[in-house]
Amino acid sequence: MVTKVKDVIAGVRRRLPGRPAARRGAAFVLRAVAVGSLVGGVVWAAGRTLVVRVPAEAIGVRAARWGEGGIEERDFAAGLHLGLAGWHDWHLLRRGTHLLTFSGEGEDSEAAALDVRTRDGTQARVGACVPFAIRSGEGHRVVQEGMKASYPRLVRATVEKVLVQQMAGLSAQDLTDTAARGEWVRENLDELNRAVRPLHVEAQGILFTSVAFATEYEKKLQQTQLMHQTTQLLDASRVVAEQEEKVATRLQEIERSLQEVTHELDLQMDRLKNESAAELALLVRGTEEYGQEVRLAADQRHAELVSEGNLELYRAEAARTQLANEAYAMPGARLYLARRAAQSLRLSRVTLNSSDPDVPNFMDLDHLTELVLGERE
Structure with a gap:
């Protein structure tokens, strides 16, 4: 690869005979590209030979081909891990829940419904579903014991045996009663897990999917x-x-x-x-x-x-x-009253006697006043 890069640089120089500066610049760019390509190739090769990616849906188990290392006593989580090509082998197991069905239906079903004879002698076909998963931290034990490919079949056989044996204690009435089935599941789930414990898996439940009689x-x-x-x-x-x-x-x-x-x-x-x-x-x-x-x-x-x-x-x-x-x-008052009386005197007719001097002269107000006061006789 280095020889090819040198040949390319020499060819560029021959094409630029009269331009030394241009030849030097082009040579520098070509060298940088060549170095970058070389480094990228080395990193890619190192990654392919030194690092292994474990997918999110898998459990990684690493084993050494040479020496006395053998299978490591640990489970590797999802991500990048050290793995030398030619020295380490990697085994990937399914992480998460497996569905084990007994119904004779669906692509994942390998067994028909369970043939169960109840305690009252009734023959029944029971459909069931058992979700299970590899126990945490025990994936490497599955590989160590050589069950990487066979543990699903072993789990199916063990679960089927335990279910048929334990369902024999139910009556036909119990199989048709939802509450009785739920109570049976609570009582027998621990028994099922004890049976599959050597296979390093754990049953998460037992689900009845169908019950059929003759x-x-x-x-x-x-x-x-x-x-x-x-x-x-x-x-x-x-x-x-x-x-x-x-x-x-x-x-x-x-x-x-x-x-x-x-x-x-x-x-x-x-x-x-x-x-x-x-x-x-x-x-x-x-x-x-x-x-x-x-x-x-x-x-x-x-x-x-x-x-x-x-x-x-x-x-x-x-x-x-x-x-x-x-x-x-008082005198003045008497005079005032007499004068008022004289003024107020009204006569309709007067007979005068000129021969009698005592006849009052009504035309003389003073004479009348004196007459009223009694001062004239």
Whole structure:
């Protein structure tokens, strides 16, 4: 490979005879490409010869071809691991859950349904599914004991034997009862795991997929189930009738209690109304009495105040009259009153006697004033 690179560089130089700088640049690029290719090839070859990839769905088991190393006492997880080509051998086992079926159906089924004779002598064909997986950390034991290719068949044979033996303790009725089958699984799963423990696997459960009996027994079983369902229906009808009766009785009790409560509430309402009416009557009567008392007191006080006012008026009038009399008793007042009287005198007809000098002269106001005052005879 190095010789080929040198030949390529020499050919480039011959094609660029008059350009030394260009020849040097091209030679440098070619050398870099050649070195990169060489390093990449070395890394790829080293990876192929030094590193092994274990897939995510597999358990890796490493074994040394030479010396006394043999199979290593460990399981390798998914990822890249050291593996020298020509020195190490790698064994890959399936990681995760295997499905072991007994139904005679599907691509993965290698065995027909289980032929089981129950404890009451009934022949049945039972379909089952048992999920299992290699125990954690024991994959290398499978390879060490030479069961890498045969452990699925060994597990199937062991599981089939244990299931047929343990199902023989069930009755035909138990096979048709879901609760009884579930209880049987809980009781026998540990027994199954003890049987497959030497194969370094663990059963994760037992699933019943089908149960079939002979045709005549199937008919009898259907008649029995029909009778059982009829009995259950009658029992359910009786329970429904009892419950309906209880409900009716309870409704009557509720109705009676409701009537009693309603009657009691009505009595309480009437009592409260009567008490409220009595209290209202007392309040109205008290209000009227209080109003009468207030009005009586107001009338009395009004009369007293009117009397006091009239008395004060009478006193004022008397004082005015007294003052007027005192004022009128004075000479000036008498003169004023006489002059007012003379002015106010109205005569409809006057007969004058010129021969009598004592006849008053009504045309002379002073003369009339003196006559009123009594100062002229």
